[in-house]
Amino acid sequence: MTMRNSFDWTPYRRSTVGFDRLFDFLETGGSGAENYPPFDIEKVADDHFRITVAVAGFKADEIDITAQQNMLSVSGRKAPAPEGEERKLLYSGIATRAFERRFQLADFVRVGSADLADGLLTIDLVREVPEAMKPHKIAIGGGTATLIEPGKKAA
Template sequence: MRNSFDWTPYRRSTVGFDRLFDFLETGGSGAENYPPFDIEKLGDDHFRITVAVAGFKSNEIDITAQQNMLTVSGRKAPVGENDARQLLYSGIATRAFERRFQLADFVRVDVADLADGLLTIDLVREVPEAMKPHKIAIGGAQPTVIEDKKAA
């Protein structure tokens, strides 16, 4: 069953997260749903991606920003013999993952933090001054008159 919700108004107000809406419209597959994430708009040029990474430590997560692609991947460190636990039930997913986010032009990662099982990545859109629209003043001075010099 297809999702009949119209995402068009939200597409206009996002910064490079069109793949998210494509994903929501198509439903995605089970492999693409891990780990779950949120994308929120904090201001005109500030965004936050929050990824649920319960069970992962900061040294087991890699965040890579390259051109317009942000990649978040996680891999649990191998368990040593001294660290082995005897689990009666394992419900916390700790499988390796890789999540990719397509970013718009001029969006950069500002800061990343891991707390309470949530990885937060703050993004900032910084358009260079030369790329921003600017007003061109129309000269209001009198037109310049070119004097006709006649031969004497």
């Protein structure tokens, strides 16, 4: 039985740049397999975001982060235990199964850095709009248009 997510994401859509497709995914729900590993998305500043993924039990060399166009992919696969060092667990509550988590990124969002500490993988994202895409004021002159740099006044 699938339960529909009834949470209203509207306030977060207004204050979060670059994650519209992610909110669409969250609103439509997903199966239990898509909920591993759990993650947080945080707005650090106007053009700076952070994704934190809980990857307890994984080492840095067992996690792969790939950014391609507007897709960020985080995957993890435990390395097999060396011969003779197999553990005999009485109970296994820490999930160490292989995973792949994908995040849709908005245009001009790039991965700034990634860090693994205390079982949490943090990925910093930065939104960098090219200068040519930013709005510019145009001064109205006597037949010629003059471009005014943002923050400056016309002479």
